Amino acid sequence: MADKEPRIVFQRPKSLLPVQMHYCPGCPHGIVHRLIGEAIDKMGIEGTTVGVAPVGCAVMAYDYFACDMIEAAHGRAPAVATAVKRVHPENIVFSYQGDGDLASIGMAETVHAATRGENITVIFYNNAIYGMTGGQMAPTSLPHQVTQTSPYGRDVHTAGYPIRVCELLKDLDGVAYLERVTVDTPSHVRKAKRAIQKAFTYQQEKRGYTLIEIVGTCSTNWGMTPLESMDWMRENMLPYYPLGVYKDIVAEGYENIHEAAKDRAKNVPIVMQEAN
Amino acid sequence: MGEKVLMKGNEAVAASAVRAGCRYYFGYPITPQTEVAAYMSKIMPKIGGTFLQAESEIAAINMLYGAGAAGARAMTSSSSPGISLKGEGISYMAGADLPGVILNVERGGPGLGSIQPSQQDYWQATRAMGHGDSRHIVYAPNTVQEMADLVYLAFDKADEYLMPVVLLADGLLGQMMEPVELPPEKTEFPEKPWATTGHHNKRPHNVANSLYLQADKLEAKLRERYARYEQIEKTEQRSEAFMVDDAEIVVVAFGASARIARSAVVSARAQGIKAGLLRPITLWPFPNDVLEATVPQAKAYLSVEMNMGQMVDDVRMAVHDAHPVRFYGRTGGVIPAPGEVLDAIAKLAQEVGA
Numbered sequence: 001m002a003d004k005e006p007r008i009v010f011q012r013p014k015s016l017l018p019v020q021m022h023y024c025p026g027c028p029h030g031i032v033h034r035l036i037g038e039a040i041d042k043m044g045i046e047g048t049t050v051g052v053a054p055v056g057c058a059v060m061a062y063d064y065f066a067c068d069m070i071e072a073a074h075g076r077a078p079a080v081a082t083a084v085k086r087v088h089p090e091n092i093v094f095s096y097q098g099d100g101d102l103a104s105i106g107m108a109e110t111v112h113a114a115t116r117g118e119n120i121t122v123i124f125y126n127n128a129i130y131g132m133t134g135g136q137m138a139p140t141s142l143p144h145q146v147t148q149t150s151p152y153g154r155d156v157h158t159a160g161y162p163i164r165v166c167e168l169l170k171d172l173d174g175v176a177y178l179e180r181v182t183v184d185t186p187s188h189v190r191k192a193k194r195a196i197q198k199a200f201t202y203q204q205e206k207r208g209y210t211l212i213e214i215v216g217t218c219s220t221n222w223g224m225t226p227l228e229s230m231d232w233m234r235e236n237m238l239p240y241y242p243l244g245v246y247k248d249i250v251a252e253g254y255e256n257i258h259e260a261a262k263d264r265a266k267n268v269p270i271v272m273q274e275a276n
Numbered sequence: 277m278g279e280k281v282l283m284k285g286n287e288a289v290a291a292s293a294v295r296a297g298c299r300y301y302f303g304y305p306i307t308p309q310t311e312v313a314a315y316m317s318k319i320m321p322k323i324g325g326t327f328l329q330a331e332s333e334i335a336a337i338n339m340l341y342g343a344g345a346a347g348a349r350a351m352t353s354s355s356s357p358g359i360s361l362k363g364e365g366i367s368y369m370a371g372a373d374l375p376g377v378i379l380n381v382e383r384g385g386p387g388l389g390s391i392q393p394s395q396q397d398y399w400q401a402t403r404a405m406g407h408g409d410s411r412h413i414v415y416a417p418n419t420v421q422e423m424a425d426l427v428y429l430a431f432d433k434a435d436e437y438l439m440p441v442v443l444l445a446d447g448l449l450g451q452m453m454e455p456v457e458l459p460p461e462k463t464e465f466p467e468k469p470w471a472t473t474g475h476h477n478k479r480p481h482n483v484a485n486s487l488y489l490q491a492d493k494l495e496a497k498l499r500e501r502y503a504r505y506e507q508i509e510k511t512e513q514r515s516e517a518f519m520v521d522d523a524e525i526v527v528v529a530f531g532a533s534a535r536i537a538r539s540a541v542v543s544a545r546a547q548g549i550k551a552g553l554l555r556p557i558t559l560w561p562f563p564n565d566v567l568e569a570t571v572p573q574a575k576a577y578l579s580v581e582m583n584m585g586q587m588v589d590d591v592r593m594a595v596h597d598a599h600p601v602r603f604y605g606r607t608g609g610v611i612p613a614p615g616e617v618l619d620a621i622a623k624l625a626q627e628v629g630a
Contacts, residue, residue, distance in 0.1 A: 017481075046475075046477065047474055047475050047476040047477040047478070048474040048476065049474065050346070050472050050473075050474055052342075059487060060487075060489075062483045062485055063483075065481070066481055067474070067475065067481055068472035068473065068474055068475055068481050068482045068483070069472065069481060069482075069483045069484075069485075070342065070345045070472050070483070070484040070485070071372070071483070071484065071485035071486065071487055072338065072341070072342075072368075073338060073341075073364055073365065073368050076334065076335070076338035076341075076364075076365070079330070079334075079335040079336075079338035079339050079342065080338050080339070080341055080342035080345070081342065082328070082339055082342065083300065083302065083328075083338075083339040083340070083341070083342030083343040083346065083348075083350070084342045084343070084345065084346045084472065086300065086326045086328065086343070087300065087326075087342075087343050087346035087347065087348040088346055088473060088474065091473075091474045108331050108332055108334075108335065109331070109334075109335050109338070111331075112330075112331035112335065
């Protein structure tokens with residue numbers, strides 16, 4: 001057996017550059033980056049993919065992905081991605097955003113890119129905290145969650161309630177596919193990988209806006225070990241942010257968002273008229 | 277000679293931008309520049325371009341950032357309050373060395389201000405449209421023809437220097453109609469090997485970015501960019517001189533107020549006052565060289581503006597305070613009458629014995 005050629009069974013995806021990431025030990029961002037890289041490699045689209053990095057922990061994602069990358073202002077990734085896609089409609093365009101970026105400062109850009117049906121894919125990492133700035137309350141921080149800016153726990157009477165992004169977006173006609181996943185176990189990782197690939201495939205097929213929400217952890221700012229943070233996420237985050245497919249127009253029997261939107265408004269004469 | 281057509285300033289800007297190769301326009305409604313968006317929404321679908329009414333000025337400028345990164349010729353337009361919102365994206369474009377054209381059809385401020393013409397955004401346009409050390413070429417048209425010519429030039433300069441270029445107009449220029457000869461359709465464009473077009477497995481990845489976590493690297497980048505700014509200051513100053521050669525009272529005015537100041541200068545000459553008009557066409561780089569050259573014969577300067585006195589600072593610096601530099605202006609959307617400017621010239625002439 002000694003002369004048998006070594007067989008590579010596991011390696012860094014080609015579309016992830018061989019650089020050391022800056023993420024904290026135990027942070028799932030690395031897993032999510034890897035899943036995106038695997039999807040890009042599998043689909044052979046590195047040369048035609050453009051990624052848009054956020055402001056937040058993933059700010060330096062532009063140094064990690066081998067495809068062309070753009071660093072956007074805080075929350076503006078969907079607006080930037082919109083234009084990038086309009087200029088090169090044949091490219092695959094994705095943004096990678098955290099909860100503060102996507103659901104707080106960038107909520108207007110998020111909602112409007114979605115309702116316009118921009119044919120882009122948003123990878124949304126929800127860990128219920130602002131990580132990069134040191135652990136402040138996020139739009140997705142849970143009631144009673146202690147953060148640097150909710151030191152007595154999130155008080156819903158003064159700070160209001162967390163935003164469930166998939167639930168908020170699912171009624172918008174521009175949205176083709178929404179799924180909430182996590183990456184705490186091998187089976188969940190595989191499921192997340194399939195979801196990301198499906199989103200990219202829908203984009204390739206020009207079906208409409210796609211968003212994959214990854215419920216994750218921030219052991220550093222939650223003040224836990226990585227394993228404890230996974231337990232906390234399973235106990236608190238997943239019941240609040242249930243995993244699953246929130247919208248899939250193909251599963252509903254439609255080709256694309258336009259077919260689905262038309263069917264939904266088929267009793268509205270102006271919607272049914274032919275375009276000028 | 278091409279055909280002359282009667283157009284509003286806002287429409288001429290839009291028509292000329294398209295001829296300059298602009299195929300992406302992102303905007304948000306605001307008076308008094310909405311004709312730009314209306315024109316673009318009509319023409320873009322017919323020429324394979326994109327008109328996109330953004331959800332906000334902030335989204336629009338970030339779309340400009342994205343389109344610029346992707347290698348396209350793109351523009352956005354707004355009026356004063358909307359331009360404030362664009363400050364973020366303009367700073368990011370400067371930081372990532374991305375081209376793009378921004379039109380400000382100014383109205384009265386601060387705050388919601390008024391919808392009448394003003395020049396109250398001079399400081400904003402020339403000093404700091406966003407945070408951080410950055411510069412942008414600023415063109416100040418004063419006719420509908422110049423609205424067309426300068427936006428056409430703006431696209432070339434944005435690509436040449438890899439920076440946002442601003443056209444600072446006002447509600448008067450945007451709304452008035454004049455005959456204009458539109459420039460020819462541009463067919464040749466510069467290569468953009470740095471653009472994020474997808475690398476097609478032919479080159480390492482391109483990155484559009486303004487973040488430098490190491491301070492010394494950011495400083496080095498800024499010094500490199502400022503060398504480019506210095507070059508622009510040397511080569512891109514533009515201005516128009518009217519009766520300046522022997523002028524003792526040099527009136528300095530740009531845009532709409534230069535039209536009024538010109539009439540006042542003609543009247544002053546009729547009264548025997550040796551007045552002249554120096555009209556900056558670039559507000560940054562400010563035409564320091566031609567202004568400095570007037571110092572030997574001038575006795576005083578009068579900066580005429582539709583604001584409370586902003587460009588007057590630049591005039592003082594340009595002439596090194598060698599002579600008295602005065603200001604006359606109306607603000608908040610009020611347009612000065614030629615007679616008012618004439619009075620200011622006459623008063624100044626008397627003061628300095630011109």
